[in-house]
Amino acid sequence: MGMQILLFLSIIITIGLGILYLQALRQARSLKTQIEAYSAAQKELLSRVEFSELLDSVLREVIDDGIVVLDANQRVLFANNKARELADHEMVGESLIASLRHRGIDELLLEVIEHDEQSYVQQLLNFNNNIKLDVQIHRLQKSKRETFYVLLLRDVTALKRAEVARREMVDNITHELNTPITTMNLVVETLDDDDILRSKKGHKILKEKISDLRRSLGVVTQLIEEMKILSEIQSGVLPILLQPTPLLPMIESAIAPLHPLAADHQQQIQVEIPDDIIVYAHAYYLERVVKNITHNAIKFSPENGIICITATQDEQMVTVAIKDNGIGIPADQLPRIFERFYQVDRSRDRARKNGTGLGLAIAKHIVQKHGGEIWVESEEGKGTTFFFSLYKDTSS
Numbered sequence: 096m097g098m099q100i101l102l103f104l105s106i107i108i109t110i111g112l113g114i115l116y117l118q119a120l121r122q123a124r125s126l127k128t129q130i131e132a133y134s135a136a137q138k139e140l141l142s143r144v145e146f147s148e149l150l151d152s153v154l155r156e157v158i159d160d161g162i163v164v165l166d167a168n169q170r171v172l173f174a175n176n177k178a179r180e181l182a183d184h185e186m187v188g189e190s191l192i193a194s195l196r197h198r199g200i201d202e203l204l205l206e207v208i209e210h211d212e213q214s215y216v217q218q219l220l221n222f223n224n225n226i227k228l229d230v231q232i233h234r235l236q237k238s239k240r241e242t243f244y245v246l247l248l249r250d251v252t253a254l255k256r257a258e259v260a261r262r263e264m265v266d267n268i269t270h271e272l273n274t275p276i277t278t279m280n281l282v283v284e285t286l287d288d289d290d291i292l293r294s295k296k297g298h299k300i301l302k303e304k305i306s307d308l309r310r311s312l313g314v315v316t317q318l319i320e321e322m323k324i325l326s327e328i329q330s331g332v333l334p335i336l337l338q339p340t341p342l343l344p345m346i347e348s349a350i351a352p353l354h355p356l357a358a359d360h361q362q363q364i365q366v367e368i369p370d371d372i373i374v375y376a377h378a379y380y381l382e383r384v385v386k387n388i389t390h391n392a393i394k395f396s397p398e399n400g401i402i403c404i405t406a407t408q409d410e411q412m413v414t415v416a417i418k419d420n421g422i423g424i425p426a427d428q429l430p431r432i433f434e435r436f437y438q439v440d441r442s443r444d445r446a447r448k449n450g451t452g453l454g455l456a457i458a459k460h461i462v463q464k465h466g467g468e469i470w471v472e473s474e475e476g477k478g479t480t481f482f483f484s485l486y487k488d489t490s491s
């Protein structure tokens with residue numbers, strides 16, 4: 096009997112223990128899922144914090160436009176690096192006018208504040224004399240009470256400068272094309288006039304007109320060719336490949352086509368360059384430099400002039416000098432002659448009719464792409480010397 100009770104009790108205990116074990120197991124499982132859920136939430140929270148930190152540093156450091164956030168009282172809550180750079184000091188906590196010190200921007204802010212229907216204004220403003228800013232101000236209404244103002248300050252100085260340059264370029268090209276096209280129109284009118292052609296002088300007039308036409312076509316062709324080479328060099332479409340190039344043969348090949356023109360003017364071109372100098376150059380482009388400068392020397396020198404091309408060198412560089420005894424360039428014009436389309440006093444230059452003012456701009460760009468420099472010395476009435484420097488090949 097006692098044995099039976101004992102057996103019964105031990106069965107009850109075993110079952111009880113089993114139930115307890117199963118309960119503990121279930122609790123442990125649910126605890127595990129809870130812990131997992133908790134750590135996932137924590138992870139997400141962490142990644143959100145990390146993401147907002149990332150966003151913050153993008154706004155502050157990476158974005159190239161100035162960003163300023165103002166509270167409802169127009170105090171600066173946030174200013175990124177670019178905005179602080181424009182203001183030239185820390186801005187947080189200050190009013191807009193105290194931090195940017197710009198009346199125009201302040202007036203723009205007032206416009207958004209005062210006009211409820213307007214949530215955004217934009218204006219192009221001059222900032223500190225030489226900076227052009229595209230200013231946008233947005234109103235952010237988070238709730239009835241919470242209003243923020245976001246300022247975007249975009250520096251468009253370079254963009255505007257490029258726009259002006261492009262406009263000037265088009266003006267210049269149109270201006271340069273005006274004369275040859277007018278001439279060509281006149282030629283066409285004459286060629287279309289039977290009375291003139293049948294007249295006694297008809298043949299002579301025809302010959303004259305054809306030579307006018309040829310000259311005008313020459314101007315247009317030169318303009319197109321020079322514009323093309325300038326854009327090729329500036330855009331880097333055709334990269335300049337520097338190779339060891341013997342200097343003397345390169346210069347001789349550049350001036351060879353100019354000898355007949357010099358002979359027409361009873362001018363001499365003398366080349367005095369040692370034949371062992373080797374420079375780093377892209378021969379095709381460098382010949383262009385020598386040709387442009389020497390062509391000027393011929394154009395702007397009187398009959399019987401002498402043009403002399405020499406070279407001096409130090410350990411690293413060679414400097415080529417192209418000297419003429421021509422009309423010279425006034426001192427106040429010297430800094431401008433390398434600009435595109437720039438020509439000294441247009442009435443002065445007898446040879447101006449066959450030039451567009453691009454020759455020296457092209458020469459400057461080419462020399463700079465070679466890592467060298469180009470400059471000029473001149474005295475009115477006495478003559479001009481152009482210099483350019485190049486790297487020497489010292490390997491042999």
Ligand SMILES: Nc1ncnc2c1ncn2[C@@H]1O[C@H](COP(=O)(O)OP(=O)(O)OP(=O)(O)O)[C@@H](O)[C@H]1O
Pocket residue numbers: 321387391392395419421422423424432437438439440444447449450451452453454455456479
């Ligand atoms: N050797 C020189 N002597 C005097 N004036 C010069 C000389 N070289 C250049 N100039 C002046 O500089 C200006 C600019 O020269 P540049 O070679 O760029 O243009 P250009 O000769 O008028 O036209 P292009 O070279 O396009 O045919 C010339 O118009 C001229 O007024």
Ligand SMILES: [Mg+2]
Pocket residue numbers: 387390391450452453454455
């Ligand atoms: Mg020229």
